[in-house]
Amino acid sequence: MIKATNVVKQYGNLKALDNFSIEIPAGKVGILGPNGAGKSTFVKIALGLLTPTSGEITVLGETLTKNTTEIRRKIGYMPEHDCIPNEMTGVEFLIEMGMVSGMSLAGATERTHEILGHLRMGEEKYRLIGEYSGGMRQKIKLAQGLIHAPEVVFLDEPTSGLDPNARREMLETINGLTDVSTTKVLLSTHILQDVETVCDSVIIVKDGKLQMQEDVKAIVGEKSNFVQVRIGGESENFISELKKKKITVEDDGRVLIIPYVDHSTYDDIIDASVKSECSLYEMERTSQSMDSVYQEIIE
């Protein structure tokens, strides 16, 4: 879908991208990395909004250095910050954006209503954007990126500032995008759980360099060597019970971390909970999460 070879982008002395090479597969791809790692720079170069200092980048098989404006017909972009005017209604704004992309009035109108229907926006689409809630604004932002039926859509932090319900809804929408259209999704975010729920593969960028490119399913789910236990009642009794069995327990205030040896560890835990009369709310062998993978790579 996107192929970059040795892309360098320099701002003064600062190297935002340093010999960045990548081949991004189709599907839903998440980009992770600390602030200032070069994620946004890469996305903007791929959009043709910035020109790289050196290197070559092809999007959907077309070289970007030649026709940066034409490629944007095939690309949708949802920026991170709030960037929609307050004085238009949702429908008006989307039609305007569609027509700025080169659609006809009829086409843009039809498409607008289709997308908004798909995003489950009702009558409020005829209200002024200024009166919208954060979730609705975010939906309008997403819709304007999809209006001209692009082949790729870049989503820059689509869930930032959304409350939990709106966030879940937004993630479901993005998840469903690939089911109802051929649009490919490139998602950049800071919330690692989003990547876990939405993306097929993940890219981690740091200091302008590619650190990792992997399938999400492959990394999440690997078991670690610790059992996490949450109990109620007197935790001291529980811990001393386990100490009798020469098991060390780490208490981080709310959960207990117990090293995993084999299945007998589970029995020991249950035994201890019965003996100490502590209620056992949760016992689980922790699996590798995006958090731990991310931390491992970044630090």
Place this chain on the structure above:
Amino acid sequence: MREKAQLSDRFRDFDANLTTRPWIVLGMGLRKFNRLLTLKTWNGLGIWLMIAVVYLLTFIRFILFIEPEDYPCVDLNDEYQRCVPLDFYGDLLGNAGGTKLFLIAIAATASGGIIGNDMANKSIHLYLSRPISRLDYLIARFIPVFILLLLVTALPNYMILSSMWSGNGLETSWLLDRKWLIVNIMLQGILYSGTYSIIGLTFSTLIKKEGIASSTFFLFVYGTSLVCETFFTILNAFDIDEADYILLLSINHVVDMLSYLIFDTKYYVIAFFTPREVDIGSVELIAVFTVIFAGCAGFMYWIIQQMEANK
């Protein structure tokens, strides 16, 4: 379920059928023009009101009270002429009696937020991510103000022309004798509209708040014009020959002088109730104008170029 599946198919196979860039730019400009003239906002109302005033003035001042034989030019004294198309752009104050105040006010109101609002609510990032270049965007934003100003510059002048023509019995020969006039009026209209729009856009780019941008534009253009004229008068009182050059500081006067140049008439400013000739070479004049125009355009382009780079 069936219905949803249908929707999805249409959604999936949607063909956007995109047009080419010139059409996008033109369409963008025209839609913005349409939005400028909406009656829903105070700005739109104000613009409508001022347009009405301009036409009213045109009708009363020029159509009713000018005899067809005095059109287009009448001798003021031995040296100077008063031409109706030039008088139209004159000051409302003083004995010239024109519509300049309203033209500048319309330009200020219309152009104040035209780029600044996009920058303030950051939707400029969305526009720039569409298949148009930055220059296209600037042109698309220039068009609406330009058209709006043509409506109050060239159009009323043509109205005066046609009313004079009908006063002369609608004879084709009358019109054919004044072919130059038709062209000149258009040139003049383009000159005024273009200059005011580009300066307005520059202020809008420079100051992101609509109201402040409008008032700064107005104060800058009209204020400097008043100040320069006052100083010109004072300098004349001291009989200083180079006083003419102070008028080059005022954009208003530069445009006026160019417009007099188009009509090939001597330019004068009324100081102490008598017209005083201002004699500045056409080369200098055009050079100053080009510097202003290119400076504004270049500045805007530069700011828009900076937009993404520093983010």
Place this chain on the structure above:
Amino acid sequence: MNIKLEQVTKNYGNVQGISNINLEVSRGITGILGPNGAGKSTTMKIILGLSRPSRGRITVNGKNPFDDWELKKDFGFVPEYDCFYEHMSGLEFVCYFLRMHDFQREEAEKRAREALTELGLEEAMERKINTYSRGMRQKTKVARATVFNPRVLVMDEPFQGADPTTRMLLMKKMTEWAENGKTILISSHILHDIQSLTDNIALINNGKMLAHGNRHEIRNLINIPRPITIVPVKDGNLRKLAKRLLDEKWTKATSIDEDTNELTVETTQTEDVYLEIPKILQKEKITVERIYSEDDSLDSLYAKLVEGHQWK
């Protein structure tokens, strides 16, 4: 510090911001949760004395924060939105507010440097704020709010736009501060973060306080059966365990998912179940590798409360 809201109501014109909120916070971290526009920020602003309640009483250590400007030296506020003097450097910005807290110049600069370095801004602090990224802005805001060692720390969405590294750093700091006896009120939309930070939460929806207290206690207030999922190690034990559990009087229903090898028990009782299940498991000698209740997570608790469930 003891923050006490009694029947606090705030109207904006005819629009109700919050109504009849009761809340008492003394120390430690409290998470304030709720949808957008529920009244979290309004509550925080009333606590900080930025706005005056229309009705009701707010006291911080017995004083009203709106009128008592000297009380405010104990308040650190991290607002949700950006509010900077963009032309200042991060260091100058923090210094500026330290000076407002009546610190002398050298002292202020020393403290500001320390605080910013602690949050990992040592390289950026001489740069102007308008060149900062969102994470750096967030860190600057937190540094500004904590540098003068306030006793009350109110943070509205402090993790917004912060990258995972920053988020983890901030969370570590917050835990530290809470241990040092600060009162921390924090709101966040990412329930995952709150869950790993604190169990003490206050849930606000539509301007009303839905629940306030420990996560587990709040869960117990909801009057719906709670499913507990048990995953035995060996397949053979699945049906045996299900049958055994059905004998218990508190079991309402059991269901088995053969694919994932999971057994889900729906119970009517709450607290005792967690004591009973290990006993049964031990007696039957069934080794399980996982016991959990999806319902117990903050995510599901939030969904249930905000969507409006029955109360006991």
Place this chain on the structure above:
Amino acid sequence: MEIIDKIGKLPDIVQSFAKRSKNLFPPIAKDCIYRLLVNKITWIVVAILLLPCVLGVVIYFQTDEDRQVRESNGEKVYYDEDGDLIHEDAREEFLNIFDLFVISFVAIIMAIIFSSELINEEFENKTMQLLRTTPIHPFEIILHRYLAGVISMFAILGLNAIIFYYAVMMPSGTHGILENLDVLLMVLQILLFESLAFIAIFCVFTTYLEKPYLVGIIYWIVWESFVSTQNYQQLTITHYLNSMIFNSTKAMGWDVQASDFNLVNSNEEILATEPFTAMLIIVVIAILSLILASRGIANRQF
């Protein structure tokens, strides 16, 4: 009773403010003056202000040859073609242009711009909310900003006055420049009091109103330009400024009439206020405005 209590406490509060101001004023002033000086609109105003100065220089070079020199007491005194003293002409030009252009036009616009930059910008940037969570009294918030505003406005306008004075007085030589320094001092005094008064008044507008520009300009046109020439002109600041100019010029021995400064009512009675009273009233108005503005900030809900 409460009010009496408050007044009783006033000396203590003033004292504590004075003590704290040593620490509070430098950072606030530094920030405010910086903000005012990098503001684009300020520079547009400054550019407009420079026009008269350029004009003065042009006049000097043009009239250079025409003027005549006479020596008296070892000093060069310049006369124009008609034998009149140049500096007596020039000082009147200086005062007229400055009064018309700067004192009653640019200065007021500048005060509107400055006060909204100082206060309104902070509301819009929401830094005011942060300030309200710091242990600093609303009056201090406004006072230090106000002082910084007065200093920068007085500095810009005063510098402009000096340059303009020099430019206009150049044809009359060193003698003329030194001879009329009292006019310059008077103008500087007027500028100081004008800054004091108008920034305080517009600060009140900015704390209570969302869009202070419009109200400020309406206030200027209706109140300071129109009412200030009418019968009840004592209600306007312009009246007191005019009185100060009138009294000072009279004391300097100029031939001026009260009607030149619109200081007469419809019955042609002279309304001019004594200069000391005028200054006192301006200072009192400024202080009252600041207190009002601080109440506005204190009661503002965020």
